[in-house]
Amino acid sequence: MGHEECRAACLICMGLVLVLSIFVGFEIISKVPARLHTPLMSGSNAVSGITLVGAIIAAGTAGGILSIILGTLAVAFATVNVVGGYMVTDRMLKMFKPKSDKENVCR
Amino acid sequence: MPIKLLINLVYIVSAVMFIYGLKLLTSPVTARRGNFISAAGMFLAVIVTLLNGDIIDYKWIALGIIVGGLIGGFFARIVQMTQMPEMVALFNGFGGIASLLVGTAAYLSLESYPLFIMSTLFLAVLIGGVTFSGSIIAWGKLSEVISGKPVLFRGQTILNASIFVVALMGGAFFIASPANGYLSLIGIITFSLILGVLAVIPIGGADMPVVISLLNSYSGIAACAAGLAIGNNILIVSGALVGASGIILTNVMCKAMNRSLYNVLFGGFGAVTRKTEAAFQGDVNPISPEDTYYILEAACSVVFVPGYGMAVAKAQHAVRELSDLLEENGAEVRYAIHPVAGRMPGHMNVLLAEANVPYDKLIEMEEINRSIASIDVCFVVGANDIVNPAAREDTHSSIYGMPIIQVDRSKTVIVLKRSMAPGFAGIDNGLFYKQNTRMLFGDAKSSIEAVISQFKAV
Numbered sequence: 001m002g003h004e005e006c007r008a009a010c011l012i013c014m015g016l017v018l019v020l021s022i023f024v025g026f027e028i029i030s031k032v033p034a035r036l037h038t039p040l041m042s043g044s045n046a047v048s049g050i051t052l053v054g055a056i057i058a059a060g061t062a063g064g065i066l067s068i069i070l071g072t073l074a075v076a077f078a079t080v081n082v083v084g085g086y087m088v089t090d091r092m093l094k095m096f097k098p099k100s101d102k103e104n105v106c107r
Numbered sequence: 108m109p110i111k112l113l114i115n116l117v118y119i120v121s122a123v124m125f126i127y128g129l130k131l132l133t134s135p136v137t138a139r140r141g142n143f144i145s146a147a148g149m150f151l152a153v154i155v156t157l158l159n160g161d162i163i164d165y166k167w168i169a170l171g172i173i174v175g176g177l178i179g180g181f182f183a184r185i186v187q188m189t190q191m192p193e194m195v196a197l198f199n200g201f202g203g204i205a206s207l208l209v210g211t212a213a214y215l216s217l218e219s220y221p222l223f224i225m226s227t228l229f230l231a232v233l234i235g236g237v238t239f240s241g242s243i244i245a246w247g248k249l250s251e252v253i254s255g256k257p258v259l260f261r262g263q264t265i266l267n268a269s270i271f272v273v274a275l276m277g278g279a280f281f282i283a284s285p286a287n288g289y290l291s292l293i294g295i296i297t298f299s300l301i302l303g304v305l306a307v308i309p310i311g312g313a314d315m316p317v318v319i320s321l322l323n324s325y326s327g328i329a330a331c332a333a334g335l336a337i338g339n340n341i342l343i344v345s346g347a348l349v350g351a352s353g354i355i356l357t358n359v360m361c362k363a364m365n366r367s368l369y370n371v372l373f374g375g376f377g378a379v380t381r382k383t384e385a386a387f388q389g390d391v392n393p394i395s396p397e398d399t400y401y402i403l404e405a406a407c408s409v410v411f412v413p414g415y416g417m418a419v420a421k422a423q424h425a426v427r428e429l430s431d432l433l434e435e436n437g438a439e440v441r442y443a444i445h446p447v448a449g450r451m452p453g454h455m456n457v458l459l460a461e462a463n464v465p466y467d468k469l470i471e472m473e474e475i476n477r478s479i480a481s482i483d484v485c486f487v488v489g490a491n492d493i494v495n496p497a498a499r500e501d502t503h504s505s506i507y508g509m510p511i512i513q514v515d516r517s518k519t520v521i522v523l524k525r526s527m528a529p530g531f532a533g534i535d536n537g538l539f540y541k542q543n544t545r546m547l548f549g550d551a552k553s554s555i556e557a558v559i560s561q562f563k564a565v
Contacts, residue, residue, distance in 0.1 A: 011223060014335055014343060021344040024126055025351025031133045034446055035466055037356060037453030038191055040132055041323055043142055044352045045198040047125055048326045050149065050345035051205040053156045054337050058212035059171060060162035067215040072167040074208035077201040079175025080182075082153075085198055086146040087183035092191075093139040095460040098467060104439045 039092045046085025052078035110160050117155040118341040124148025125345055129352075135466055152341055188461040189418045192450040196246040196319055202326030202349075203238025206231050206333045207296065213337050214292060220285035224336050229278040229295065231332035236299025237306065238325040244307040245318050249450055255312030264373055267305050274298040310371065313415070313492065315450045316360045317371045324353020356452050363446035363472075365498075365509040391527065394545035396557035399521055402545070403429075403558065406483035406519075408439045410475060412512055413455045414448045416489015416523070420551035426488060427462035429555050432562045441468050443475040443485075443512050445493040476513050485514035487522045489551050495536045520544045523551045 032040050055078050059071030125148050131141025157168070186194045210231035217224070247253040277298060280291040310318050327349025334342025361368050394402075403409065411426055430440040442464065448455045456469055479485070487494055490512075497504035498511045514520045515538050522539060524546060538544055547554050 007221070010338065014338065014340065017340050017343050018331065018335070018347055021122075021347035022351055025129075025348040026355065028126065028129050028133070029348075029352045029355050032129075033133065033135075034359070034444070034471060035453060035456040035469055036132055036135060036138055037359075038195075038451060038457045039138060039142070039453070040352060041195050041319070041356065041452060042191070042198070043128075043132060043145065044323060044327070044349045045195060045202065046149070047129075047145060047345050048202040048323075048330050048349040049205070050152065050342055051202065051209055051330045051333060052149075053152055054209040054213070054333055054339055054342055055171070055205060056153070056156050056168050057159065057162070057337070057339075058209055058216070059167045060164055061159075061216070064215055067212040068164075068167055070208045070212040070215070072171045074205045074212065075168055075171025076175035076178075077208070078205040079172050080179035081198050081201050081205070082149055082179065083176045084179030084183045084194075086142060086149070087180060088186060088191075088194065089142045090139065090146075091183065092188070092457055092460070093135075093142055095457070095463075096135045096138065097460070097463065097465045098136065099465055104434055104437055 036096075039089050042085055042092065043089040046082055046089060049078045049081030049085055052082055110158060114155050114159060115340065117151055118339075121148040121152040121341055122344040124151070125348060129348065187421075188423075188457050189421055190250070191457060192315060192319060192454060193246050193249040195451060196242050196249055196315075196322065199319065199322040199326045200239045200242030200246065203235045203242060203322075203329055205235070206326070206329035207235030207239060207299075209333045210235060210336060211292065211296070213333070214288070217285075222282065225282040225285050225288075226278075227332050227336035229281055231329055231336055232292065232295055233274060233278065233299045234325055234329040234332060236296055237303040238322055238329055240300040240303030241307045241318075241325075242303075242322050244304055245315060245322060248307075248310075248312060249315055257311040258308040263305070263309060267302065270298055270302050270305065274302060306372070309373070312450070313447075314364075314371050316447050316452055316454075317357055317364070317368070319451050320353050320356035320360055321368075321372075322353070324350050324357060327351075327353055360447055360452060363510060365506075391539050392545050394521065394547050396547065396554060397561055399545070399547055399558050400561035402484060402519060402521065403433060403438075403486075404436060404562075406433075406438055408482050409433050409441075409484045409486060410470075410479070410482050410514075410517070411440070411442045412485055412487045412490050412494060412514055413442065413444070413459070414488065414490025414493060415450060415454075416491075416525075416551055418449055418454065418458055418489070420489060422488060422552040422555055423458040423462040423464075425552050425555040425559065427459070427464055429559050429562075430464070432559065436562075438483075441470050441475070443472065443479075443514075444469050445472050445490070445512050448490060448493055472510060472512055479513050480516045482517040483519060485512075485517040485520045487514060487520060488555070489523060491524075491536055494538055496538055496541075497536070500537070514538065515541050515543070518543065521547055523547050523549075523554050525550065 055074035128141040128145030131137040248255045277294040281288045327346045331346025494514045496515045498506045498509040
């Protein structure tokens with residue numbers, strides 16, 4: 001394959017990944033019950049911290065001082081999301097208790 | 108095996124772990140494990156990225172991770188459950204600014220400027236900027252740093268539209284002459300930040316569940332655009348998942364308010380739609396904590412209906428204590444949860460979970476409405492619009508058609524309320540004038556504690 005064809009294949013591939021992920025996302029997340037919507041939001045906040053991966057590349061590889069500064073800031077922000085998001089979600093989910101100890105049925 | 112291939116293979120594993128983690132979130136029993144698996148997937152993705160041979164300098168990465176990790180960990184520990192909406196809003200904003208920064212840094216290190224990369228960079232920066240400033244405003248409104256009232260002025264929509272068009276024009280310049288796009292990039296960032304502020308200021312406090320959900324979605328879309336720009340599959344997958352999640356939640360919230368997204372975003376609910384509504388006939392019946400005790404003591408089925416007021420008064424623990432006493436007394440106690448009660452999706456569930464209420468006692472709106480006529484006492488704690496019968500009865504009301512918890516159909520309703528002030532929608536609530544309604548005035552927490560002391564006195 002020539003360089004151009006390769007790039008086109010790459011774009012198609014990313015497009016495919018995008019479309020399939022959207023479908024998977026809709027399928028799974030529409031099944032999350034309302035009672036778990038807050039943990040879903042904080043958990044998906046943590047997942048959107050995946051920008052960290054892009055930020056690491058920007059902070060570690062780029063030549064210019066400006067892009068290193070921007071990259072480092074991005075690493076910090078994204079890490080807040082990842083660490084804070086997963087920890088607070090765990091804190092919440094830990095509180096969700098099943099079964100009541102007591103079961104009264106109205107007379 | 109070349110390291111780039113290994114990295115991409117591990118990204119696939121991470122993506123699978125994110126998806127599986129979300130799948131486990133569909134049940135409270137497995138949710139915690141799901142969150143852990145998702146976190147492990149994230150850890151894997153980050154570690155393998157650090158192995159990237161192109162990385163020449165680790166000290167800045169380490170600095171960013173340490174600072175971010177400490178801040179994130181600190182807030183995750185100290186945040187109170189009543190403050191979750193603020194925290195999620197702030198985190199949405201951080202996701203947005205991270206995408207904006209990654210997009211900008213990626214532009215600075217470009218050697219050639221293909222059309223596709225330039226366009227996706229533009230989107231990452233634009234959406235990231237709107238998400239950031241919009242989320243900061245949402246955070247300000249939720250934490251009451253700024254007023255939660257909608258800010259509306261003449262020509263607002265036209266102004267917003269023009270700024271959006273200017274930002275798009277900046278994008279066109281940026282893409283058309285990428286080699287010296289610094290100026291247009293600075294312009295895009297500035298306008299995106301202004302746009303985010305202007306988009307959120309007209310939205311009032313009780314519409315925040317919609318706004319947070321939408322900003323959550325934006326933060327995912329921004330990450331997705333950044334992923335397309337730097338050709339990174341894991342960013343695309345995760346961004347799309349978060350984007351989908353936010354859109355689903357936005358839709359659920361809009362349905363629960365019987366309003367379109369357009370109406371929420373541009374309507375400025377409560378500020379412009381206030382109509383003169385029929386004055387209510389009849390008197391309000393106040394009740395003392397002592398009489399409340401007598402009613403509750405005799406009840407054999409009690410349903411608590413919590414709203415944002417419960418979060419404000421931090422009354423969830425008192426509610427739980429009262430419900431324990433009622434159960435000891437032989438009553439069947441449950442909680443009816445409206446989808447938009449509180450300031451974010453699922454807000455009430457988390458507060459009650461914090462107070463150790465088992466989740467199988469929390470009943471969704473449709474289900475409780477089916478049997479509500481046989482309930483002895485509905486105990487409304489800091490909720491107003493979500494129990495307003497005008498939604499069913501008054502075709503002129505601005506909330507007409509909104510699904511509500513029909514407490515007025517139960518045998519007795521006790522409403523805990525600070526005063527007779529109307530709820531967020533700015534409309535009077537006919538529920539307070541109904542014959543089967545009793546008003547227990549005062550701070551929700553102190554009122555419940557007063558009732559509890561009546562129980563204990565016996």
